[in-house]
Amino acid sequence: MAKLPKQILVEKDNVEKTLANLKEAMERSEISSVELAAIGTFLHNIYNGIENILKQIVRLKGIEVPKSESWHKDLLNLSVSKGIISEELSDQLYEYLTFRHFFIHSYGFMLEESHLKGLATDIYDIWQQFMSEISAAIT
Secondary structure: OOOOOHHHHHHHHHHHHHHHHHHHHHOOOOOOHHHHHHHHHHHHHHHHHHHHHHHHHHHHOOOOOOOOOOHHHHHHHHHHHOOOOOHHHHHHHHHHHHHHHHHHHOOHHHOOHHHHHHHHHHHHHHHHHHHHHHHHHHO
16 A cells, blocks of 8 residues: 555544544444444445545645535546546445435434445445555556
C-alpha cells in the first residue's frame, strides 16, 4: 500500500475502529432497536470517513471539492472521472450515500434490520476495495 498522507491515515484509523465496533454490534445474539441505531450510526460514520478521504485526495490532486447542493453525489462522480475510484465502487458507495441521507433525515425506529444487515455485511469488502483503489490513485 502506498504511503498515505497523515490526514488520510487518521481517517483510515477512525473508519477501522468504527468497523470493529460495527462487527461487535453485528455479533450480538439479539439486535434491539438500540443496536440497530448503533449499527446505523456506525454505517453513517464509515461513509462519512470515506467521503472525508475522497475530499482529501481530491484536494491533494489540486481539484476543487464540489460545493453544490448535491456535492455528496458530485464527489463520487468526480472521484470516478479523476480515476480515484472505479465506477463499480462508486455504484456500491452510492448505496451508503443514500442510506446516509435516510439516516440523517429519519428516526431510529424507522431502520430496517434486514437492510442494515446487508449494508453492514458488505461494507468490509467495500472498505478493502476502497483502500486498494485510493492507494493506487495516490501513487
